[in-house]
Amino acid sequence: MTKLTGAEIASHNSKESCWVVVHGKCYDVTEFLPEHPGGQKIILKYAGKDATKEFEPIHPSDTLDKYLPAEKHLGPVDMGTVAAEDEGVADEAEVARLERVSRMPPLSQCYNLLDFEDIARQTMRKTAWAYYSSGADDEITMRENHAAFHRLWFRPRVLVDVERVALDTTMLGSRTSVPFYITATALGKLGHPEGEVVLTRAAAAEGVIQMIPTLASCSFDEIVDARRGDQVQWLQLYVNKDREVTRKIVAHAEARGCKALWITVDAPQLGRREKDMRSKYDEQAAQVQDSDDNVDRSQGAARAISSFIDPSLSWKDVPWFRSITRMPIVLKGVQCAEDALKAAEYGVDAILLSNHGGRQLDFAKPAIEVLSEVMAALRERSLDDKMEVYIDGGVRRGTDIIKALCLGARGVGIGRPFLYAMSTYGEDGVRRAIQLLKDELEMNMRLIGANTVADLNPSMLDLRSLGLHTSIPRDHLADQAYDRLVPPGLKAKL
Structure with a gap:
C-alpha cells in the first residue's frame, strides 16, 4: 500500500476537510468533529498534522477503530515526510519540574x-x-x-x-x-x-x-x-x-x-473540580474553552470525557x-x-x-x-x-x-x-x-x-467521636517540641 505523505495530509487542515495522523496512520475526522466530546477546536488545532502526542494520554488505542467507519481510515503515513511539531523551549516551570524529577528519593x-x-x-x-x-x-x-x-x-x-x-x-x-x-x-x-x-x-x-x-x-x-x-x-x-x-x-x-x-x-x-478546571487539562484549553461549537470545555478534563x-x-x-x-x-x-x-x-x-x-x-x-x-x-x-x-x-x-x-x-x-x-x-x-x-x-x-x-x-x-466534625485545637507546645513527620525530601543537588 502506498503511504500518504505529509504534504498530502497537510492540505486537509480545515473544518471542511480534516485529516489527522495518529500512531503513523491517517484518519478523516471531518464528520466526527461535531461529535467529539472535547469540542471541535482541539481537533482542528491538529488538522493536517500528527496528533499522536495529544491523543495518547486521554484516548484508548482502539478509540478510532470504534468510532470512525472503516472508510475514514485512510491508511499508513510516511512519517519521514511529516513535519515534527515544534515543541519550543520548555518554560521555567517545566525545567524546574524536570530538575525535581532528577532528584527524586530512592523508592526504598x-x-x-x-x-x-x-x-x-x-x-x-x-x-x-x-x-x-x-x-x-x-x-x-x-x-x-x-x-x-x-x-x-x-x-x-x-x-x-x-x-x-x-x-x-x-x-x-x-x-x-x-x-x-x-x-x-x-x-x-x-x-x-x-x-x-x-x-x-x-x-x-x-x-x-x-x-x-x-x-x-x-x-x-x-x-x-x-x-x-x-x-x-x-x-x-x-x-x-x-x-x-x-x-x-x-x-x-x-x-x-x-x-x-x-x-x-x-x-x-x-462535579466541579475547580483545580482541574483551572488547569484546563493542558495548554490548549484556552482555545477549547473559547470555542464556538456549543461545548463548554472550561470544566476540565473530567467533563471533557x-x-x-x-x-x-x-x-x-x-x-x-x-x-x-x-x-x-x-x-x-x-x-x-x-x-x-x-x-x-x-x-x-x-x-x-x-x-x-x-x-x-x-x-x-x-x-x-x-x-x-x-x-x-x-x-x-x-x-x-x-x-x-x-x-x-x-x-x-x-x-x-x-x-x-x-x-x-x-x-x-x-x-x-x-x-x-x-x-x-x-x-x-x-x-x-x-x-x-x-x-x-x-x-x-x-x-x-x-x-x-x-x-x-x-x-x-x-465510635463516640465518629460523627463529630469540630476542629481539634492545635497543641502549639507539642508542635514546637516534637519533630514533624515529613515525607522524604528530594535529594540535594550535587
Missing part, C-alpha cells in the same frame, strides 16, 4: 502512601496533578474522607496468640490476598505512558483485585490482555445514554472474564442490568442507609459506599461514617448477610482499612495513592505501595489482637 525511602503523594505533587506535570488530586468545589468532602478515619479509636484485645496473621479474604466470590482492591480511576496515561496496564501488572504480582475504569486511557482489551493467570478483574461502568452501547460493553466484559459489574450511581453529572453519561439512570434500570449479565452487580456510590436498604430490596449483590473520592457533591459524608449507619440499618433488618458492603475514599493507612473491616465492610477500594505511586515510580512504585499496606495490616492486626479478617468486629472500635 517511601515508607507510607502519603510519601508517594508528596513526591507526585512535586514531580507530576501541573495538569496531571490537578486532574488526579482535585476534589469538588471547596474540597471539604475530599479532605474529610481522610480525616474521618482519625475520629475512630481502637479497643485492642491483648494476650491473643497472633503469631500467624492471615490477610486473605473473599470479595464477590473471588479469593484475594488482601481485603483491599485497586479501584477505578480515569486517565492513567496522564501519570504514566503505559497507563492502567501498569496497575494490572502490579495487581497481578501482589495478588490484588483490579477494577477496570470506563474512562481508562488504555482500551479495555489492553488492560484485560495484561492480566496474568487467573487474576481477578472487575468492570466499573458509567452508563451510556445509548443502552445498546451499555449492553455491548457489559457483554464484552463478561466474555473477557470480568468477575463483577460495578455500576456508578453517584455521577449523573460530573464524560458527556455520554446518562443522567436518567434510576432504580428502574436495575432489573434490566440483572437481565443482561450473570456477573455480580454492585451499585457504586451509595451514600445513605435508605438507599442501602433499597439496594438490598432490589437484590443487588453488593454496594460501594462512596462519594467518588470527594469529586462529586461537596459536603457528602465520608464513607466510613455512612458505613456505620448502613451496617446498623442492615443488621436491624437482618440484611447484613444478604449483601456485601464496600467503601472507598480517603484510605491511606492499614489502620484505615482495619477500621472499615471492623465496622462491617467486606473490602476497601483505593485509587489515588496507587496513581501517585505509578506516576512517580511506575510498576515498582505500585508494588511498593501495596507491600507497605500489607505490612501495616499485618502489624496492626497483631496489635489489635486479630488473627484473620473475620476476627475484626465493631467491639474493637470506639
